[in-house]
Amino acid sequence: MEKKLKKSLDKKIWGICGGIAEYFGWEKSITRAIYAILTLCGGAFPGLIIYLVLYFVMPEAENE
Numbered sequence: 001m002e003k004k005l006k007k008s009l010d011k012k013i014w015g016i017c018g019g020i021a022e023y024f025g026w027e028k029s030i031t032r033a034i035y036a037i038l039t040l041c042g043g044a045f046p047g048l049i050i051y052l053v054l055y056f057v058m059p060e061a062e063n064e
Contacts, residue, residue: 006061016054019061 008018012032021031039047 005058007058009061009063014051014055015061016051016058019058 003023005023006019007015008022008028009015010018010028012018017032017035018028020026021028035047035051039051
């Protein structure tokens with residue numbers, strides 16, 4: 001079975017961090033916290049651009 005990176009159905013904002021966590025088998029809340037810390041420490045603009053790009057690139061998850 002091939003894993004595919006998709007947005008999560010468990011959405012807090014758009015399901016990006018949840019989808020990444022599901023793909024790698026990580027905790028969703030920890031993934032969201034790490035993303036927020038890295039975005040704030042590295043300057044918010046690059047983190048927001050990456051998030052927006054992923055929003056448009058990642059496919060929606062199917063209802064199971």
